Amino acid sequence: DILHGMAPGRFAGGPAQTDVFWQVYEQLDPGHCIVMENQENRRLAGSCFYRARETHVSLGIMNVHPNYFGHGIAKELLQFITDFTDERNKPLRLVASLMNLESFSLYTKRGFVPRLAYQDLLLTVPDEGLSGDLPATAAVRDATTDDLDDIAALELDVSGISRAKDYQHFVESGDGLWSMSVVEGAKGSLDGYLASIGHPLITLIGPGVARTEEQAAALLITELNRYRGRMVVFLVPVDCSQIVQLFYRLGARNCEMHGAQIRGDAQEFAGVSLPTFLPETG
Numbered sequence: 001d002i003l004h005g006m007a008p009g010r011f012a013g014g015p016a017q018t019d020v021f022w023q024v025y026e027q028l029d030p031g032h033c034i035v036m037e038n039q040e041n042r043r044l045a046g047s048c049f050y051r052a053r054e055t056h057v058s059l060g061i062m063n064v065h066p067n068y069f070g071h072g073i074a075k076e077l078l079q080f081i082t083d084f085t086d087e088r089n090k091p092l093r094l095v096a097s098l099m100n101l102e103s104f105s106l107y108t109k110r111g112f113v114p115r116l117a118y119q120d121l122l123l124t125v126p127d128e129g130l131s132g133d134l135p136a137t138a139a140v141r142d143a144t145t146d147d148l149d150d151i152a153a154l155e156l157d158v159s160g161i162s163r164a165k166d167y168q169h170f171v172e173s174g175d176g177l178w179s180m181s182v183v184e185g186a187k188g189s190l191d192g193y194l195a196s197i198g199h200p201l202i203t204l205i206g207p208g209v210a211r212t213e214e215q216a217a218a219l220l221i222t223e224l225n226r227y228r229g230r231m232v233v234f235l236v237p238v239d240c241s242q243i244v245q246l247f248y249r250l251g252a253r254n255c256e257m258h259g260a261q262i263r264g265d266a267q268e269f270a271g272v273s274l275p276t277f278l279p280e281t282g
Contacts, residue, residue, distance in 0.1 A: 020199040024278050025049045034080050036073050046073040050081045053163040057085040059094040060280050091264030095275045098257040112261040118235040120256035129225045136218035143180040150190040158209040158271035170195040181222045183215045194219035203227050205234035206276030213242045216272040235275050
């Protein structure tokens with residue numbers, strides 16, 4: 001794992017810290033993980049999660065064991081998922097590192113087009129919490145099941161995707177890991193949502209969308225304040241300078257770069273997209 005400024009690394013808790021990824025993916029879509037196995041010694045050579053939603057298919061975390069680098073494992077895993085997607089005549093979407101040129105090439109060779117770049121920001125939330133002095137913060141509240149249809153319509157408008165199963169899981173999972181906030185507009189419309197996961201070993205903000213940068217920042221402040229004293233990672237579009245500068249002032253620092261990459265048709269983003277890896281936004 002390349003640190004890219006993160007100390008002591010993304011998974012400082014060791015292999016057990018990564019368990020949350022397969023746990024979440026398996027809760028949402030049981031059995032939707034393709035693996036490559038060495039037939040001689042039965043060792044796992046690689047794996048990749050994938051999920052079909054009403055508007056698209058999402059490609060999740062892909063792994064290849066270092067012992068099998070250069071053997072075409074990732075290419076074979078990706079081929080399986082592109083075939084799965086093509087059979088359903090849907091776009092395939094992912095959020096992938098822009099700093100790993102090998103993975104970048106893997107995806108672009110298969111027809112993925114980078115659509116939006118993100119700065120990964122790392123922030124330890126102070127014990128007293130964060131305050132961005134944003135008027136929109138007063139319009140933020142906890143999401144409820146009554147908001148689910150409006151959330152789906154909002155994300156379809158902003159990002160061109162909908163994933164009703166995910167929204168419902170964030171609100172109703174009952175496992176104590178997920179939280180979700182929404183922000184209301186001046187006329188009572190729902191103008192943004194943002195989920196987060198606070199696993200004992202890793203804390204991530206996202207996914208979410210918002211109409212404006214101020215609304216997105218207010219949602220980020222609200223979700224970050226749920227994790228006071230903890231180190232949190234969140235992604236912000238590079239063109240959202242108001243958000244980026246606000247969180248620099250609050251102590252955030254860059255730790256990676258990612259991009260929304262799409263294979264197939266896609267509309268332009270019409271607002272602020274706040275993706276994550278768990279589950280990935282695409």
